[in-house]
Amino acid sequence: xxxxxxxxxxxxxxxxxxxxxxxxxxxxxxxxxxxxxxxxxxxxxxxxxxxxxxxxxxxxxxxxxxxxxxxxxxxxxxxxxxxxxxxxxxxxxxxxxxxxxxxxxxxxxxxxxxxxxxxxxxxxxxxxxxxxxxxxxxxxxxxxxxxxxxxxxxxxxxxxxxxxxxxxxxxxxxxxxxxxxxxxxxxxxxxxxxxxxxxxxxxxxxxxxxxxxxxxxxxxxxxxxxxxxxxxxxxxxxxxxxxxxxxxxxxxxxxxxxxxxxxxxxxxxxxxxxxxxxxxxxxxxxxxxxxxxxxxxxxxxxxxxxxxxxxxxxxxxxxxxxxxxxxxxxxxxxxxxxxxxxxxxxxxxxxxxxxxxxxxxxxxxxxxxxxxxxxxxxxxxxxxxxxxxxxxxxxxxxxxxxxxxxxxxxxxxxxxxxxxxxxxxxxxxxxxxxxxxxxxxxxxxxxxxxxxxxxxxxxxxxxxxxxxxxxxxxxxxxxxxxxxxxxxxxxxxxxxxxxxxxxxxxxxxxxxxxxxxxxxxxxx
Amino acid sequence: xxxxxxxxxxxxxxxxxxxxxxxxxxxxxxxxxxxxxxxxxxxxxxxxxxxxxxxxxxxxxxxxxxxxxxxxxxxxxxxxxxxxxxxxxxxxxxxxxxxxxxxxxxxxxxxxxxxxxxxxxxxxxxxxxxxxxxxxxxxxxxxxxxxxxxxxxxxxxxxxxxxxxxxxxxxxxxxxxxxxxxxxxxxxxxxxxxxxxxxxxxxxxxxxxxxxxxxxxxxxxxxxxxxxxxxxxxxxxxxxxxxxxxxxxxxxxxxxxxxxxxxxxxxxxxxxxxxxxxxxxxxxxxxxxxxxxxxxxxxxxxxxxxxxxxxxxxxxxxxxxxxxxxxxxxxxxxxxxxxxxxxxxxxxxxxxxxxxxxxxxxxxxxxxxxxxxxxxxxxxxxxxxxxxxxxxxxxxxxxxxxxxxxxxxxxxxxxxxxxxxxxxxxxxxxxxxxxxxxxxxxxxxxx
Numbered sequence: 001x002x003x004x005x006x007x008x009x010x011x012x013x014x015x016x017x018x019x020x021x022x023x024x025x026x027x028x029x030x031x032x033x034x035x036x037x038x039x040x041x042x043x044x045x046x047x048x049x050x051x052x053x054x055x056x057x058x059x060x061x062x063x064x065x066x067x068x069x070x071x072x073x074x075x076x077x078x079x080x081x082x083x084x085x086x087x088x089x090x091x092x093x094x095x096x097x098x099x100x101x102x103x104x105x106x107x108x109x110x111x112x113x114x115x116x117x118x119x120x121x122x123x124x125x126x127x128x129x130x131x132x133x134x135x136x137x138x139x140x141x142x143x144x145x146x147x148x149x150x151x152x153x154x155x156x157x158x159x160x161x162x163x164x165x166x167x168x169x170x171x172x173x174x175x176x177x178x179x180x181x182x183x184x185x186x187x188x189x190x191x192x193x194x195x196x197x198x199x200x201x202x203x204x205x206x207x208x209x210x211x212x213x214x215x216x217x218x219x220x221x222x223x224x225x226x227x228x229x230x231x232x233x234x235x236x237x238x239x240x241x242x243x244x245x246x247x248x249x250x251x252x253x254x255x256x257x258x259x260x261x262x263x264x265x266x267x268x269x270x271x272x273x274x275x276x277x278x279x280x281x282x283x284x285x286x287x288x289x290x291x292x293x294x295x296x297x298x299x300x301x302x303x304x305x306x307x308x309x310x311x312x313x314x315x316x317x318x319x320x321x322x323x324x325x326x327x328x329x330x331x332x333x334x335x336x337x338x339x340x341x342x343x344x345x346x347x348x349x350x351x352x353x354x355x356x357x358x359x360x361x362x363x364x365x366x367x368x369x370x371x372x373x374x375x376x377x378x379x380x381x382x383x384x385x386x387x388x389x390x391x392x393x394x395x396x397x398x399x400x401x402x403x404x405x406x407x408x409x410x411x412x413x414x415x416x417x418x419x420x421x422x423x424x425x426x427x428x429x430x431x432x433x434x435x436x437x438x439x440x441x442x443x444x445x446x447x448x449x450x451x452x453x454x455x456x457x458x459x460x461x462x463x464x465x466x467x468x469x470x471x472x473x474x475x476x477x478x479x480x481x482x483x484x485x486x487x488x489x490x491x492x493x494x495x496x497x498x499x500x501x502x503x504x505x506x507x508x509x510x511x512x513x514x515x516x517x518x519x520x521x522x523x524x
Numbered sequence: 525x526x527x528x529x530x531x532x533x534x535x536x537x538x539x540x541x542x543x544x545x546x547x548x549x550x551x552x553x554x555x556x557x558x559x560x561x562x563x564x565x566x567x568x569x570x571x572x573x574x575x576x577x578x579x580x581x582x583x584x585x586x587x588x589x590x591x592x593x594x595x596x597x598x599x600x601x602x603x604x605x606x607x608x609x610x611x612x613x614x615x616x617x618x619x620x621x622x623x624x625x626x627x628x629x630x631x632x633x634x635x636x637x638x639x640x641x642x643x644x645x646x647x648x649x650x651x652x653x654x655x656x657x658x659x660x661x662x663x664x665x666x667x668x669x670x671x672x673x674x675x676x677x678x679x680x681x682x683x684x685x686x687x688x689x690x691x692x693x694x695x696x697x698x699x700x701x702x703x704x705x706x707x708x709x710x711x712x713x714x715x716x717x718x719x720x721x722x723x724x725x726x727x728x729x730x731x732x733x734x735x736x737x738x739x740x741x742x743x744x745x746x747x748x749x750x751x752x753x754x755x756x757x758x759x760x761x762x763x764x765x766x767x768x769x770x771x772x773x774x775x776x777x778x779x780x781x782x783x784x785x786x787x788x789x790x791x792x793x794x795x796x797x798x799x800x801x802x803x804x805x806x807x808x809x810x811x812x813x814x815x816x817x818x819x820x821x822x823x824x825x826x827x828x829x830x831x832x833x834x835x836x837x838x839x840x841x842x843x844x845x846x847x848x849x850x851x852x853x854x855x856x857x858x859x860x861x862x863x864x865x866x867x868x869x870x871x872x873x874x875x876x877x878x879x880x881x882x883x884x885x886x887x888x889x890x891x892x893x894x895x896x897x898x899x900x901x902x903x904x905x906x907x908x909x910x911x912x913x914x915x916x917x918x919x920x921x922x923x924x925x926x927x928x929x930x931x932x933x934x935x936x937x938x939x940x941x942x943x944x945x946x947x948x949x950x951x952x953x954x955x956x957x958x959x960x961x962x963x964x965x966x967x968x969x970x971x
Contacts, residue, residue, distance in 0.1 A: 026563035033558050053602035054595045062591030069584040071573040082560035307898070319896040323931070326904070327839045327894025334836060464563075521560065 024494065026464045027513045027521030032081040036089035038241035044280040045238035048228035050270040059268065059361040060314040063233060067367075068317070074368040077250035084522040086172075086376065090241065090286045092251035096170040097380040103391035109169040115179040116144050116218050121189040122199050132202055135221070136188075143221040146181070147293065148206040148214070150302055156343060157293030159396040159404075161217045164262055164292035166392055171258055171380055172251070174288045180397060181218035184208070222288060225276040229269035230287055232364040236274060239285050250373045252365035257377035257422065259366065260357040261414055263347050264292065265308050266299045267359050267366065296407060297347030299360065304338035307331070308346060313360050344406060349413040354421045371425040371508065372524040378422045382448045386412055419448055426524045427499040427510040429457075433519050438483035439495055439512060446480045453478050456500040460509075464492035488517050620645055626655065630874040631954040633692065634661065647671050660691035660720065660756070667727075678733040686725040691755040693721050694877045697765070698861055700911050700922035702880075709766035716877075717761030721862070722750035738789035743809070744782060749862055751776040772860020775816045780863075784809025784823065792831060797934060798838050798893045798901055804828045811863065818857040823850050825865070834892075842891040849884045859883070870909040871955075872926025872948040879950065880924060882911035896931070904929045907948075924949045 081087050088094060095101055116138035124135040126145070133147040149157050158180050165178040185203065190196045208214050227236065230252075235242040246252055259267045273288045300308025310333045311318060332351040354374075359366055389411055393404045428444040446452050459473040470487065486493060496509040513521030577584075600606050615622050622642045629635040638655030650668035669682035694716040699705030703713075725747040733739030751773055753762040767773050784807055792801030808824040829844035848865030852858060865885035866878050873879050891905040910923040928946030941958040 022568055023563060023566040025559075025561050025565045028560050028562045030560045032560065036558065051599040051602065054599035057591060057595035057598045062588060062595060065591065066584050066588040069577075069580045069587060071577045071580070073570060073573065076565075079558055081558055087558060305898075311897070314897055314899065319900055322894075322896045323902050323929075326892070327835065327902070330836050334838075523565075 022466060024462070024466050025511070025513065025521060025523055026492070027082055027515065029515045029518065029520050030082070032083045032085065033087045034081070036079065036087045038090050038243075039284045040241055041278075041282045042240040042284055043238060044225065044276055044283070045227060045236045045242070045274075045285060047226075048231070048236075050229050052270075055269060056313065056361060059232070059363065060312060061316070063364055063367075064362055065316060074370060075248060076370065077253060077373055078244040078248045080250050080376075082521045084372065084376065084524055086250050086254075089251070090284065091174075091249060092172045093174075095172050097383040101170055101383075101388075103385075103388045106166050106170050106388050107391055107395050109166040110175050110177050113142055113177060113220055115181055116142065118183060118187040119189055120144075120146075120183060120187060121191055122194055123191045125194060125198055125202065132205075133216075134199065134202070136218075144181075144218040145221060147217045147219070148202075149216075151206060153298070153302065153343070154207075155215065155396075155398050155400065156298050156302075158215055158217050159393075159398045160296045160298055161291075161293040162396050163389075163392045164264070164295045165290075167262065167384065167388075168258065168289055168292065170384065170388070171254070171377075174286060176222055176288060176290050177220040178292075179218045180395075181216050182213045183216070184212050184214070217293065219290065222273065222275045223277070224283070224286070225280075227274040227276055227285060230272040230274050232269055236285065241284055247364040247368045249365060250376060253369035253373040254377035254380070255363070256366040256369040257354070257374050257381055257418060259359060260354050261381060261411070261418055262292075262295045263297055263299070263309050263357075264295045265358075265360045266294045267363050268361055297343040297345070300346040301338075301341055301343045305360075306333050306336035306338050306341070308360060309333075309357060310351075312358050312362055315362070344403070347407065347410055349410055349417070352414055352417055354418045371422070374422045375426045375428060375524050378419055379444060379448075381415060382419060384415065423449065424501070424506065426508055427497055427506040428524075429497050429499060429510045431512050431519055431522065434486070434488075434514065434517060435483070437488045438485050439514070439519075440481070440483050441497065442481050443479075443499070445499070445501075446478075452501065454502045458498045458500060458505070459484055460496045460498075461487070462494040462496065463490065464494070466494075469493075486514065490514070491516060626653065626958075628957045629955070630876070631952065633874055633876060638663075660689060663688035663690075676735065678736075678739070679731070680733075681730040682728070684725075684727040684729075686723065686727070689720070689722045690876070691718075691720040692757070692876070693719050693755065694759075694879070695719060695761060695765070695770070695861070696877070696879045698771070698864060698882050699913070700880065700882065700917070700919070707769075707771075709769040710764065711766060712764055714759055714764050716759060716879075717753075717764030718755035718757055718759045719761040720752040720755045722752075724748045737791050738787070741786045741788065743784045743786065746781050747779070749776065749778040749860075751778070751862070770861055771858045772817070772819065772862060775818075775860065777815070778817045778860045778862060779814040780811045780817060780819075781814060782809055782811045782823070798840055798895060799831060800833045800837060800840055801831045802829070803831070813857070817860065819852060819859050819863075820854065820857070821850050821852045821859045821863070823848075823863075825849055827869075839892070839894040842889075842893065844887075844889045844891065846887040846889075847885070851883060865911070867909050867924075869907075870924065870926065871905065871907050871928060871944070871946050872909070872924055872950045872953055874953065874955075880909055880911045883913050884915065884918060885909070885911045886918065899933060901932045901934065902929065903932065905946075907946075926950065926953065928953070930955075 079086055079089065079091070086092050116136065117140050118138070120136040120138050122134045123137050123143070126133050126135055133145060135143060136146055137143050147157070149155055161178055162180050165175050169175045185208075188199070190199050203214065206214065231246055233247050234245050255267060258264070271289060271291045273290055274285050275288060277283050277286050294302065300306070310331060336345055386408065389408045393408060396404070398404055423445040430442045430444055432440045432442065434440065443455065446455065455476070455478055457475040457477065459475060460468060461470045463469050469490070473484070475482070475484070484495060484497070486495060493514040495512045495514065497512065498509040499506045508524070511521070511523040512519060601610070614624065620643060624640050624642070626638045626640060627635065634657050636655040636657060638653060640651055640653040643650040648668065648670050650666065652666040654662070654664045656662045663686070665684065665686045665688075667682060667684035669680055671678065671680045673679070696702050696716045697705060697708035697710070699707060702708050703710065725745055727743070727745035729741055729743040731739055731741040753767045753773070754760040761767060772778055786805055786807035788805040790801065790803040792799040792803065804826065806826040808822065811819075811821050811823060813819045825846070825848035827844070827846045829842055831840045831842050833839065834841050846869045850859055850863060850865060861878075861881065864881035864883065866881035867873060867885070867887065868875055869887045869889070887907060887909050889905055889907040891903055893901060893903045895901045904927075906925065906927045908920070908923050908925045910918050910920060912918040926946045926948030928944055930942060930944030933941040942955070944955045946953040
């Protein structure tokens with residue numbers, strides 16, 4: 001018995017030691033994947049429904065607690081090409097940060113069919129989350145979901161939804177065509193299957209403005225077979241194109257940056273939608289994000305949750321920490337009074353930190369996001385300008401100009417905070433390739449933030465066996481663009497660039513892999 | 525033990541090897557190589573962490589499976605149709621009546637399962653409860669109350685009945701140091717003796733609250749206690765004590781009529797959640813013995829607590845003192861031991877134990893309450909218990925103490941459960957309740 005035990009111990013040690021060698025990526029000499037081939041014909045996959053209680057227990061209990069028992073670090077995203085970019089797919093299309101999107105382009109965003117044409121006919125009444133609405137058919141036969149502002153907060157959700165819908169389109173996500181849509185009672189017909197008094201009772205509840213108009217969000221129903229919300233973990237069964245667990249998709253992990261910026265604390269499965277496009281057996285699944293009304297502080301204020309954006313709805317880990325802390329530390333959000341707060345009190349620059357921001361219920365892709373994923377997302381975020389924001393808010397037809405200006409200023413400031421934090425969490429350098437035996441480098445931190453000084457670089461050179469092949473090179477260079485001389489005779493060369501700012505080194509290096517004098521791989 | 529350890533180690537190692545032999549085993553087999561790599565990145569730390577995680581494979585799957593079930597259950601129970609069906613079960617007789625299950629357990633005792641029936645209509649409320657463990661361990665109580673407002677003045681009147689039998693009452697002797705107290709005659713050096721008590725009580729009360737925060741209560745009851753010097757387990761009272769020397773035991777059943785007046789003030793906004801304020805209750809009453817019981821005595825006491833915000837409004841420090849006393853009118857007819865004040869609010873032992881009792885009992889305590897989340901709050905406390913026949917006999921030397929921590933579960937400003945650990949002079953005490961808040965401190969439930 002003891003002999004068996006000893007053997008097992010030795011086996012285990014051998015196994016551990018044998019696996020101990022550090023191995024780095026070795027890239028093949030292939031062109032970067034620009035588009036994922038995930039639109040292949042697939043059988044109609046399984047569908048799923050959403051239940052709040054089930055999702056809450058799963059998100060706040062099952063995944064985090066079983067996650068604490070898994071000591072492995074989150075893996076790198078799997079939908080990333082050799083240049084550390086996300087290829088176009090059914091999840092993501094490169095827009096802001098990759099193509100020139102003017103403010104008007106952004107406002108146009110997903111529109112192809114357009115807003116509802118009056119008169120409209122109610123064909124179904126519907127409960128949407130905590131609010132009510134209905135599905136209508138317009139004069140052209142297109143179907144829309146009509147949603148109202150909460151009675152206590154007129155203009156709030158309709159304004160937020162339009163702005164954030166267009167921003168998420170700009171970030172590269174698929175979103176429905178959303179519009180701010182006004183109608184009067186006499187623009188509205190009611191289908192014979194619907195009880196007209198139900199519709200009138202709803203209209204009475206939400207109330208018309210002084211001109212008798214109802215202000216709403218009209219969301220064009222997405223064509224195809226609705227499968228349900230996107231699973232926050234794993235893949236959709238039966239979808240042959242869905243091969244990467246969703247928590248490992250950078251296109252979804254990037255939500256950490258975008259949701260923190262916009263305070264989209266309600267990000268969860270039912271704010272997404274998978275739709276099967278095409279006939280059964282010949283179609284594929286396309287992934288959408290939707291329902292952006294409860295952003296920019298709206299989620300917290302409407303639900304009266306002072307902790308919104310700062311704490312999860314429930315976290316065993318946080319509760320244990322608070323138990324140990326004995327309540328000695330007062331959180332800034334505790335000064336919010338849910339009875340008297342406004343959306344402004346919830347969407348703030350003060351006390352905002354990207355690192356500390358939390359969505360209401362832990363959403364796995366956000367939880368698994370790594371610094372290289374955040375870095376990729378902030379390069380997109382950096383391309384959103386004040387002009388973009390002004391154009392979007394101007395289009396909301398919201399007369400509260402002072403409030404809109406507050407939102408714009410807050411968005412600009414929160415963006416700056418996120419950029420500062422994330423660009424310090426990696427070595428934010430990119431390469432445009434090799435020219436005259438020199439690796440051309442761009443410091444994205446300098447390019448995005450500007451005016452940085454006291455920047456230096458520590459550069460190491462390795463071969464494909466992870467052996468250091470020359471002395472460490474120290475560079476001091478304050479320009480955005482500079483170059484690194486390399487040994488062009490190497491078959492395979494890895495150049496590790498670590499940025500030092502004000503004498504403090506970045507937590508991780510950027511790697512540039514060069515094969516036969518050609519840049520073949522980038523890792524951040 | 526050594527063998528168990530080695531077997532466990534083997535198990536972990538085998539799992540480590542199976543699940544961590546190659547890092548690629550962890551990768552999704554179907555994950556496409558979009559990154560264009562020939563060789564994956566592997567770090568020493570990752571391999572080690574993977575091996576350690578493999579050792580946690582079974583606990584992880586257990587947690588995963590448990591929460592998967594919990595999530596599915598949550599889905600079912602939150603379904604409006606299900607809720608309606610459950611309400612159909614819980615609400616009966618045209619929905620005027622509701623019943624609910626209850627559960628409580630204190631370490632060292634058998635759990636109590638039970639149910640309650642609640643009725644509320646037109647200012648009349650009634651609650652009937654029963655709990656059952658076996659034929660010698662059960663209780664049944666029913667209470668009806670009627671509340672009416674005359675302007676801002678609240679008037680409440682109630683009647684209640686109780687029938688209870690417990691075969692596990694523990695008597696440790698009277699006095700602050702029972703073993704040394706000459707009023708007890710021990711037959712064997714054990715701590716306590718177990719006896720059986722059968723109690724019947726009919727209670728009536730009437731309260732008037734001239735203002736929301738304060739009011740007066742008149743309380744009266746008729747009570748009959750039957751006592752038997754044996755009970756569950758080996759420690760029969762008759763084997764531990766000379767029963768004839770225990771005040772009141774030979775006169776059982778102990779029958780009495782009691783009348784009391786009390787004054788209560790509570791300035792807190794919410795007495796179920798962490799809230800600042802002050803609470804005090806003072807009372808005095810007279811008990812007249814009936815049948816075999818010739819003992820007439822006066823009962824008096826106070827329960828005073830301040831809820832002082834510290835750091836923030838929702839963190840409170842609660843200094844509290846509970847004082848209870850009795851005094852006989854005639855020395856020739858001593859007060860039955862069952863009527864002595866004891867450790868009702870002391871959290872170091874079960875409130876079912878008569879661990880310390882005498883004519884006077886003090887329970888000073890200090891508690892700190894703070895929020896953990898919007899559904900959980902924590903509390904830490906230290907309690908002491910001192911008893912004695914007169915004020916001059918009260919001293920800390922023989923006092924009991926307990927310190928503990930606990931978590932309260934609440935939802936929508938109502939406490940619905942509590943888990944609490946305490947350690948102290950009497951060892952370890954764990955209490956878990958669900959459906960019945962422990963913060964209820966109604967003395968009308970005097971035992």
